[in-house]
Amino acid sequence: MNQEARPFGLPRGLDRPPKLPEPTLRGDPITADRYLSRAYAEEEWRKVFMRTWQVAGLAYHLKEPGDFINFELGAESILCVRGQDGQVRAFYNSCAHRGTRLTAAEEGHVERFVCPYHGWQFDAAGQTVFVPNEEDFPQGSPCGRVGLREVRCEVRFGLVWVNMDPEAPSLEDFLGETVVRELASYRIEDTIRVLHMTADTPCNWKIITDNFNEAYHVQVLHPGLLPYIEANYRNCQFDLLPGGHNRGWFPSHNPSVLHDSEEVADHLAALLRQWDLDPQAFYGRENHAKIRKAVQRAKREKYAAKGYHHYRDYADYQLTDYVIYNLFPNTVLSIGPDGTQLLRPRPHPSGDPERCLFDHWWMVHPIEGQTMTPSPAGGPDLPVEDAPHEVFCYGEKSLGTTADEDLSIAKMQQEGLHSAGYQGFYLAHQERRVQHFHEVLNDYMARP
Ligand code: FES
Ligand SMILES: [Fe+2]
Numbered sequence: 001m002n003q004e005a006r007p008f009g010l011p012r013g014l015d016r017p018p019k020l021p022e023p024t025l026r027g028d029p030i031t032a033d034r035y036l037s038r039a040y041a042e043e044e045w046r047k048v049f050m051r052t053w054q055v056a057g058l059a060y061h062l063k064e065p066g067d068f069i070n071f072e073l074g075a076e077s078i079l080c081v082r083g084q085d086g087q088v089r090a091f092y093n094s095c096a097h098r099g100t101r102l103t104a105a106e107e108g109h110v111e112r113f114v115c116p117y118h119g120w121q122f123d124a125a126g127q128t129v130f131v132p133n134e135e136d137f138p139q140g141s142p143c144g145r146v147g148l149r150e151v152r153c154e155v156r157f158g159l160v161w162v163n164m165d166p167e168a169p170s171l172e173d174f175l176g177e178t179v180v181r182e183l184a185s186y187r188i189e190d191t192i193r194v195l196h197m198t199a200d201t202p203c204n205w206k207i208i209t210d211n212f213n214e215a216y217h218v219q220v221l222h223p224g225l226l227p228y229i230e231a232n233y234r235n236c237q238f239d240l241l242p243g244g245h246n247r248g249w250f251p252s253h254n255p256s257v258l259h260d261s262e263e264v265a266d267h268l269a270a271l272l273r274q275w276d277l278d279p280q281a282f283y284g285r286e287n288h289a290k291i292r293k294a295v296q297r298a299k300r301e302k303y304a305a306k307g308y309h310h311y312r313d314y315a316d317y318q319l320t321d322y323v324i325y326n327l328f329p330n331t332v333l334s335i336g337p338d339g340t341q342l343l344r345p346r347p348h349p350s351g352d353p354e355r356c357l358f359d360h361w362w363m364v365h366p367i368e369g370q371t372m373t374p375s376p377a378g379g380p381d382l383p384v385e386d387a388p389h390e391v392f393c394y395g396e397k398s399l400g401t402t403a404d405e406d407l408s409i410a411k412m413q414q415e416g417l418h419s420a421g422y423q424g425f426y427l428a429h430q431e432r433r434v435q436h437f438h439e440v441l442n443d444y445m446a447r448p
Helices: 038-049 171-175 177-185 205-212 266-274 291-302 401-408 410-416 429-446
Strands: 054-058 067-073 076-082 088-092 107-109 128-130 150-156 159-163 192-201 237-240 246-250 322-327 331-336 339-347 356-364 390-393
Touching (some): 038 429, 088 159, 171 177, 205 339, 205 401, 205 429, 246 429
Antiparallel strands (some): 067 107, 331 339
């Protein structure tokens, strides 16, 4: 297969993401206070969440001037709105008069934001354009003088990103070259969000990021993945990236070496038939390792005829494998051939360090002729259309099999961290992304 780089793609013949040199870790102790203490959480809010780029929402929700989304992060609320000039800007949702929130809506369309308290009006560029009794301000009319406080905002990969730090590096510099190049190659901007869930969850947000920063737990918590995803660390690849980000690569569409069966499991068999491959031809463990390449060849040959046009520029590994990008601090993008999951814990609006809001999005590439798409982690198929936002408490409803399995340990770990017997972490080499995350967190926390 040819190796030439295409405008949006990676070199076609790549069998895995390029291995990158890793920073040396210091071995900082990982103390329990970071999961438990309100004082730590408050400092973390200022030093980490107010300084890093966060995904506020989807760009396709801001099609027309006046379309807005309201992103809640901790106790903060940020309005992202498309202006008359087409540019998307973000503002704190706090009136320039006396601080009232301008809207409680999660998204919508406005000609102007009108404050419900005294009726000040703001345009999509954040300017005050009307106030009642304008002549009664001895310091001068607010119109043209004061406006909404702006938040840094960029649109990239079909996502709207915000950063509350006016001095922050650009989004591209923050993410770094590797992440930018690889995310761009997946064309997330062409996807539709078909699952949108948020669960109020009884653990610190870092319990969840720690979980996504290692795959050591997969063989224990997610045995159901082993028939079609490799999870043994020897056959996967983990890379620490600059800026506290990291990447995990999991060769998929083949049973894990940990999967103890001669059979091709039903789910994988169905995937093979979809690409006109006979699962019986791969019976027996010695044949399992051939499945992934066979699927890649079949997809390369037939993607256009089957309506999978987004495969056109994919590298070989992207046709079959899952890659997880953990973007510092809390944005997790787990990307497979047909879509991207965002799995993200947000600090809780109450400020309680022992709670968080966990978001699960599934964004899929529409396939010609398909109106339904498989759910990312069990459950019935989903309609290929923009999903309503489901908000609930953890336990009331499934977040998908794999996410449920991950969260099943969250409360138990949170509780265990309270123990006088907690001794810090004793990490395997394959868990070094956890250590890396905490060391970068420590660096942020050490800043003035
Ligand atoms: S607080 Fe908004 S108009 Fe008074
Ligand atoms: Fe997991």
